[in-house]
Amino acid sequence: MTATADFSADGDVIRFSGDLSLARLGSLPDRLDKVEGKVARVDLSGVDRIDTVGAYVVHRFAARHDAPVEGLEPDGKQLFDQVVQSDQQVAMRPSHGSGFTRVLGEVGEAVVVTGRTLLGLLGFLGATTLAFMSVIRHPRRFRFNSVVHEFETVGVAALGIVGLMSFLIGIVIAQQGAVQLRQFGAEVFTINLVGRLTLRELGVLMTAIMVAGRSGSAFAAQLGTMKLTEEIDAMRTIGVSPMEALVLPRTLAAIVLMPLLGFYASLIAIIGGGLLAWVSLGIPPVTFVARIREVVPITDLYVGLIKAPVFGAIIAIAGCFQGMQVEADAEQVGLRTTSAVVQGIFLVIVLDAFFAVFFTWVGWN
Known part of the structure; x- marks a missing residue:
């Protein structure tokens, strides 16, 4: 009707x-x-x-x-x-305080969230260390196949993009350095710039940033998806530690392969700089290599190799930590993946600044 x-x-x-x-x-x-x-x-x-x-x-x-x-x-x-x-009119709560007060409140809230995140990262680092010590006491629980698989994911699959990035960075450093040094008739010192900068800083740093964006995000997405599908809860139910089965292999792979990737990136960057010096400055490769051996101290290589495993550990722990924090819905996976990349890169740059001050203090200039 x-x-x-x-x-x-x-x-x-x-x-x-x-x-x-x-x-x-x-x-x-x-x-x-x-x-x-x-x-x-x-x-x-x-x-x-x-x-x-x-x-x-x-x-x-x-x-x-x-x-x-x-x-x-x-x-x-x-x-x-x-x-x-x-059907009632919604009463909008008036904002109190000035714009400066609101901005100050938002900054304070961001500082609190950052502090809690760093505290959580520190606790997760402790849990990863305990899992590593547990595996040392019980070697049969070490998942060799998982570590080898992560070797391929973190290292072998990244050789192409890391090599291309490093080659182009070497060319850019050499080109910009030559342009500035040409004003003083000191183009030959382009070799010093390329050799020391790539081995000591940019080779490892740019590799760490690339690994954070590539592998750190993958760690967060993988663990976050497993958390949503309750696979991690199922592992705990059957007596398997997620820290030993999921986090530790990824962390070990990043720690072991970061020095290798950093050294590889530095060599490719030097090759790129040498190619630019040969084409643009007329410096033959033999002279370039001989000059590199003269001006680059072995301590620059040591600095890069010492920083690399620390960067790898930070990237892996940040990615796994964010992945384990996923809850509620699939949107959290994307948010936590983004947080993993941002936190990984931020912590790598902070640690790089700390290492720069520390190595200068000990005399490795």
């Missing part, structure tokens, strides 16, 4: 009848908008069925004419009352 609205004889009572549901309302809302004059009351005793949309239409009409609504059965009355209660 199509819902209709009828007027009483005296014209001040509106009686509804029929099916007041969304599928049967038809043009009723438009016809109600055209009703003018005084309405004493709204009678719904003739209504066979009413849903939320119908109740809202009646409530809006009655509120506009300030008329009481009568005649509903108990179930319909309860639905109508809920619609009335829901």
Whole structure:
């Protein structure tokens, strides 16, 4: 039955009848908008069925004419009352304080979140260390196949992109250095710049950034997905430690392969710089290599090799930590993956600054 609205004889009572549901309302809302004059009351005793949309239409009409609504059965009355209660103007809470106060509050909140994250990372580092000590005490629990698989993921599969990046960085360093040194007639010192900068700093640092963006994000996404699908909970149920089975192989792979990748990146960067020096400056490769051996101290290589495993450990732990924090829904996987990359790169740069000060203090300039 199509819902209709009828007027009483005296014209001040509106009686509804029929099916007041969304599928049967038809043009009723438009016809109600055209009703003018005084309405004493709204009678719904003739209504066979009413849903939320119908109740809202009646409530809006009655509120506009300030008329009481009568005649509903108990179930319909309860639905109508809920619609009335829901149709309330939302009170917006005024903001207190100046813009500076709000900004200061947001900065304080960010500092608190950062502190909690660093504390969580520190605790996760401790848990990883305990898992490593446990595996040392029980060597049979060491998952050699998992570590080898992560070797391929972290190292072998990254050789192409790391090599290309390092080669181009070597060319850029040599080109920019030559342009500046040419003003003083000292183009030959481009070799010093390329050799020392790539072995000591940029080779390992750029490799760490690349590994953080590539492997650190993969660690977070993999563990986050396993957390959502409750695979990690299932591992705990059957007595398998997720730290030993998932986190430790990834961390060991990053620690072992970062020095190799860093050394590889430094060599490729030197090759790129040597190629640019040969083409642009006319310095033959034999002279370039001989000059590299003269001006680059062995301590620069030691500095890079010492920093690399620390960077690898930080990247792996940040990625695994963020992956283990995933909860609720799939959106968390993307958010935690982004956090893993940002935190990994940030911590690598902070540690690189610390190492620069430390090695200068010990005399490895």
